[in-house]
Amino acid sequence: MVHLTRRYRFSAGHRLHNDALSAEENRRVYGKCNNPAGHGHNYLLEVTVAGAIDPATGMVFDLVALDGIVAERVLEKLDHKNLNLDMENFRTQVPTTENLCLEIYNLLRAPLEEAGAERGLCLDRVRLEETSLNSFEYVSGHAGGRKGKG
Amino acid sequence: MIYVTRRAEFSASHYYHNPQFTPEENRRVFGKCSNPLGHGHNYTVEVTVSGEINPTTGMVLDLKDLKMLLEQEVIRLMDHKFLNKEVPAFADKNPTTENIAVEIWNLLAPKLAHGELHRIRVYETADLFVDYYGE
Numbered sequence: 001m002v003h004l005t006r007r008y009r010f011s012a013g014h015r016l017h018n019d020a021l022s023a024e025e026n027r028r029v030y031g032k033c034n035n036p037a038g039h040g041h042n043y044l045l046e047v048t049v050a051g052a053i054d055p056a057t058g059m060v061f062d063l064v065a066l067d068g069i070v071a072e073r074v075l076e077k078l079d080h081k082n083l084n085l086d087m088e089n090f091r092t093q094v095p096t097t098e099n100l101c102l103e104i105y106n107l108l109r110a111p112l113e114e115a116g117a118e119r120g121l122c123l124d125r126v127r128l129e130e131t132s133l134n135s136f137e138y139v140s141g142h143a144g145g146r147k148g149k150g
Numbered sequence: 151m152i153y154v155t156r157r158a159e160f161s162a163s164h165y166y167h168n169p170q171f172t173p174e175e176n177r178r179v180f181g182k183c184s185n186p187l188g189h190g191h192n193y194t195v196e197v198t199v200s201g202e203i204n205p206t207t208g209m210v211l212d213l214k215d216l217k218m219l220l221e222q223e224v225i226r227l228m229d230h231k232f233l234n235k236e237v238p239a240f241a242d243k244n245p246t247t248e249n250i251a252v253e254i255w256n257l258l259a260p261k262l263a264h265g266e267l268h269r270i271r272v273y274e275t276a277d278l279f280v281d282y283y284g285e
Contacts, residue, residue, distance in 0.1 A: 001285065002248045007277035048281075053252070056168055057179055058244030063278070064181060146283055 001144055003124055004060045005048040008070055010079035013040040014095040017084075038082065041130050043097075045074070047108065048125035050143035051116060061116050069115060073107045097130040101138040104128070109140075153268055154210045155198045158220045160229035163190040164245040167234075188232055194273040195224060195254060201265030211264035223257045247274045251282040259284065 015038040016030035026034045033039070047070055051060045077087070083095035093099055105126045112123050124146070127137035139146075165188045166180035176184045183189070197220060201210040227237055233245035239253045251272045259267045273279040 001283075002251060003281040003283075004248065005279050005281070053246075053248045055243075056170070058166065058246035058249045060248050060280075062179075144285070146281075 001050055001052055002060055003048050003050045003143070003146065005046050005125075006063065006066055006070070008045045008047070008075060009042060010045065010075050011040060011042045012078050012081050012083050013038045014083040014090075015039070016094050016096060018094055038084070043078075043100075044129040044132075045070075045104065046125070046127040046137075047104075047123070048127070049112060049116065049121055050124040050146075051119045051121040054119055060119065061112075061121055065115055066112070069108065069111050073111055074104055077107070078104075097128050097134065097136045101126050101128050101136050105138050105140070151200055152203055152210050153198050153200050154213070154216075154265070155196050156213060156216045156220060158195050158197075158217075158225055159192060160195070160225050161190060161192050162228050162231050162233050162245075163188040164233040164240075165189065166244045166246065168244070188234070191274050193228075193250070195220070196269075196271040196273075197254075197258060197267070198269040198271070199262065199265035200268040215263065219258065219261055223261060224254055227257075247272050247278065247280045248282075251280045255282050255284055 015035065016033040017026050017036075018029070021029065047066070049061050049066065053060055081087070083090050083100070085091075087095070087103070089103055090099070105123065108126070109123045113121055115121070122143040123140060124143040125137055125139045127135060129135040165185055166183040167176055167186065168179070171179065197216065199211060199216065203210055228250075231237060233240050233250070237245065237253075240249070243249055251270045254272065255267065255270045258270070267284060270282045271279055
């Protein structure tokens with residue numbers, strides 16, 4: 001089992017705000033990310049798939065297929081969009097990078113695992129850098145072969 | 151438990167081809183990577199070793215030893231080489247980043263004197279890398 005990671009980039013706007021909190025609480029919890037007019041980031045996305053190497057090709061998954069699925073399911077939906085207004089799930093959920101990681105995982109898991117079913121492909125990890133100083137990752141725990149942390 | 155990582159770089163050429171495929175299949179499956187004249191990359195290898203800190207030295211292992219091992223076993227074998235033609239492991243196996251990571255694990259694991267080999271990461275480009283944990 002090997003883990004293959006590919007990096008992608010997209011730019012999007014968002015505002016961190018929870019309607020259930022008071023205006024004062026929102027400002028306290030989210031600070032400048034609560035600015036009513038919103039703000040944006042250049043996100044760096046890492047998608048990690050895990051599976052067995054196909055002996056006929058030496059590959060875990062076709063990179064062209066991976067790029068196609070990520071472009072169609074994620075980049076076209078998120079790039080140059082307002083996450084709060086353009087994404088159905090973020091009308092009710094705060095578009096933090098944590099939630100965005102999970103959202104991207106959920107958008108990608110079925111199409112990737114279906115396309116790689118022959119080789120038991122698993123979407124292992126989605127890692128997202130909001131800026132070069134913050135990153136968030138969701139590790140599925142479904143893939144084997146990852147010993148401990150690191 | 152502490153994880154120590156050492157990085158090294160090598161430059162090599164390769165192409166992807168399966169002799170059992172027709173020329174058309176090879177082009178379809180491997181795309182521009184199937185050009186038989188080869189093409190090249192600057193690869194980065196990260197070797198991560200896990201272990202306990204030796205109380206006398208404060209170190210998990212001597213990084214100089216790891217650097218030399220990497221140089222002798224991997225860099226000397228692959229740097230400025232045509233992987234398909236000059237690295238025996240790839241005589242009958244595509245030198246994909248996946249297979250390179252597994253091969254580097256197999257080269258280093260039996261030779262590591264201290265600590266346990268935890269992970270081999272190979273970057274083919276800054277936007278594409280493979281991790282292998284030995285199983």
